[in-house]
Amino acid sequence: MSRPPAATAAATGEFLHDLLLDPARHDPGRPAVIEPAAPGGTTVRTYAELARAVDAYATALRALEFEPGTRVLLEAEAGAEAIAVLLACSRAGLTFVPIAPDTPQERLRTLVGTARPALHLQAKTGERTDLPPGLGTARFAAGELVVERTPAATARRRRVPCVTDPAYIVFTSGTTGRPKGVVMSHRAVTAFYRGMLAHHLAAPGDRIAGTSPLHFDFSLLTIGLALASGAAVVPVPQRAVRWPRRFLRALHDTGATHVNGVPSIWRQVLRHEPDRLAGLATLRQVLFCGEEFPLPELRRLQELRPGMRIVNCYGATESMAASFEDVPDPLPADLERLSIGTAHPGAEMILVDEAGGVVDGPGAHGEILLRSPALFTGYWDDPEATRAALVPDPLCPQSGQRVLRTGDLAVRGENGELYFLGRTDSQVQINGNRVELGEVERRLLQHPAATAAAVLRQPSPEGGSCLAAFVVLAPDSLRSDTATTNSATAAEPAAPDQDIAPLLRAFCARTLPSYMVPAEVRVVHALPLTANGKADRAALAASLTEPE
Numbered sequence: 001m002s003r004p005p006a007a008t009a010a011a012t013g014e015f016l017h018d019l020l021l022d023p024a025r026h027d028p029g030r031p032a033v034i035e036p037a038a039p040g041g042t043t044v045r046t047y048a049e050l051a052r053a054v055d056a057y058a059t060a061l062r063a064l065e066f067e068p069g070t071r072v073l074l075e076a077e078a079g080a081e082a083i084a085v086l087l088a089c090s091r092a093g094l095t096f097v098p099i100a101p102d103t104p105q106e107r108l109r110t111l112v113g114t115a116r117p118a119l120h121l122q123a124k125t126g127e128r129t130d131l132p133p134g135l136g137t138a139r140f141a142a143g144e145l146v147v148e149r150t151p152a153a154t155a156r157r158r159r160v161p162c163v164t165d166p167a168y169i170v171f172t173s174g175t176t177g178r179p180k181g182v183v184m185s186h187r188a189v190t191a192f193y194r195g196m197l198a199h200h201l202a203a204p205g206d207r208i209a210g211t212s213p214l215h216f217d218f219s220l221l222t223i224g225l226a227l228a229s230g231a232a233v234v235p236v237p238q239r240a241v242r243w244p245r246r247f248l249r250a251l252h253d254t255g256a257t258h259v260n261g262v263p264s265i266w267r268q269v270l271r272h273e274p275d276r277l278a279g280l281a282t283l284r285q286v287l288f289c290g291e292e293f294p295l296p297e298l299r300r301l302q303e304l305r306p307g308m309r310i311v312n313c314y315g316a317t318e319s320m321a322a323s324f325e326d327v328p329d330p331l332p333a334d335l336e337r338l339s340i341g342t343a344h345p346g347a348e349m350i351l352v353d354e355a356g357g358v359v360d361g362p363g364a365h366g367e368i369l370l371r372s373p374a375l376f377t378g379y380w381d382d383p384e385a386t387r388a389a390l391v392p393d394p395l396c397p398q399s400g401q402r403v404l405r406t407g408d409l410a411v412r413g414e415n416g417e418l419y420f421l422g423r424t425d426s427q428v429q430i431n432g433n434r435v436e437l438g439e440v441e442r443r444l445l446q447h448p449a450a451t452a453a454a455v456l457r458q459p460s461p462e463g464g465s466c467l468a469a470f471v472v473l474a475p476d477s478l479r480s481d482t483a484t485t486n487s488a489t490a491a492e493p494a495a496p497d498q499d500i501a502p503l504l505r506a507f508c509a510r511t512l513p514s515y516m517v518p519a520e521v522r523v524v525h526a527l528p529l530t531a532n533g534k535a536d537r538a539a540l541a542a543s544l545t546e547p548e
């Protein structure tokens with residue numbers, strides 16, 4: 001019997017490695033990964049060198065004879081070697097599961113029990129020891145895999161990888177209960193990357209700095225954006241991101257032209273190194289995602305980098321992202337909130353009311369449902385959570401097509417663009433009144449002394465609920481005396497830190513109903529951050545039970 005022709009990517013759809021290594025075929029000598037090295041230096045990996053490393057790792061992985069879809073835990077920072085390894089997993093038909101190098105042992109044990117990986121991979125210099133039983137272990141360096149504990153052979157019931165197979169699984173921080181594994185197929189990821197490429201966010205020769213850890217899919221967006229565009233990834237080590245001077249030094253030494261990161265990566269830079277940021281000659285684009293960028297800090301960033309393109313990227317891990325919207329430059333003085341625009345080409349965001357009915361037209365409020373070819377397959381081993389997230393298409397339930405319930409609220413603008421209002425679970429009831437916590441946060445940020453804010457619901461001493469606000473004050477240099485309020489009056493000049501709380505409450509009372517005025521305002525030096533760099537609301541809530 002004649003064998004069918006070897007399936008080509010074009011015939012069967014694209015795998016992750018097909019799309020990201022494509023530039024290697026056209027411009028093999030171009031830089032693919034540029035890493036900051038010893039002070040002032042860099043380590044450059046060309047596309048040809050990256051492709052060779054991928055081949056070497058893929059050969060080593062195939063030799064372990066796993067069946068397609070087998071999971072591989074990848075515990076590493078987002079550097080050149082880890083990028084080669086994750087592409088090699090793709091080429092070998094394996095599903096990589098990125099985890100943080102500082103994952104607590106107990107959480108690692110839970111992830112192993114849930115994802116049932118066959119192999120744990122870490123760099124040669126990785127510090128993980130005493131790995132749970134039941135999985136092989138190996139270390140990677142310079143294209144070589146050194147197996148320490150041989151993985152058990154898995155029965156090979158399958159031989160042919162398929163683009164609907166999971167390319168990766170990202171376990172969310174799981175704020176409530178057990179972490180959820182977001183399963184992303186090759187088909188979903190490559191569809192997302194192609195939708196993103198339509199926005200011309202990068203071009204050959206660009207150098208795109210990534211600042212997120214590998215287990216946060218923002219890093220995978222950066223890797224895909226750079227490699228699919230023929231640009232170079234500039235992975236900034238986490239230990240550098242946290243220190244403004246080291247962060248800016250890494251951007252300078254690598255000649256970074258773009259920086260991708262959550263809003264919080266800029267807070268300390270704006271506070272402590274504004275001049276070095278202003279002097280960074282090569283930087284010409286910033287892309288952020290994950291949460292709203294506080295407007296006072298965005299204004300400051302624009303002042304320091306006039307003309308720089310700033311892109312607001314909105315979306316959830318369940319589709320990697322959904323929209324890319326340029327921030328107006330300069331921000332209008334009376335701007336209340338940023339637009340998240342409309343979905344990337346090939347996808348669509350619709351709004352539904354609480355009854356699930358589609359609402360549309362300027363001024364329509366509702367929950368965002370995302371129709372997209374980039375939707376996740378489901379939550380790993382959690383059909384109930386999957387059913388709750390992937391719901392019947394409200395416009396054509398008969399079709400069986402599913403759309404993503406994002407849990408995000410938005411309002412439609414005059415030209416079809418959406419404005420993020422907050423999470424459905426950040427709608428709280430205060431003594432019978434519905435409050436959108438984001439609205440109170442945005443009001444606090446209109447005070448010239450405030451540069452970041454988070455508002456939570458807390459039980460009232462006398463029963464019922466009230467609001468507690470945490471505010472980070474701008475350094476004196478930042479405190480403009482012109483209030484960006486939507487009322488004509490300028491705010492009072494900023495008082496010394498210790499008694500600004502009553503002023504902030506009075507400032508809120510000027511435009512918000514009494515039940516939306518925080519009963520308590522705590523001035524803090526910084527907001528606690530999650531591993532992904534977002535404001536850690538659980539930590540703030542816990543601090544409320546501690547004495548001030």
Ligand SMILES: Nc1ncnc2c1ncn2[C@@H]1O[C@H](COS(=O)(=O)NC(=O)C[C@H](N)c2ccccc2)[C@@H](O)[C@H]1O
Nearest residue numbers: 217218221289290291292313314315316317320321420
């Ligand atoms: N630009 C935003 N404004 C305001 N709220 C936002 C925004 N981007 C997310 N979010 C919020 O964050 C939620 C998603 O959280 S998440 O699942 O942890 N994923 C992320 O935060 C990152 C996301 N996968 C991603 C990766 C790469 C690029 C863009 C987005 C969204 O549902 C929104 O609530």
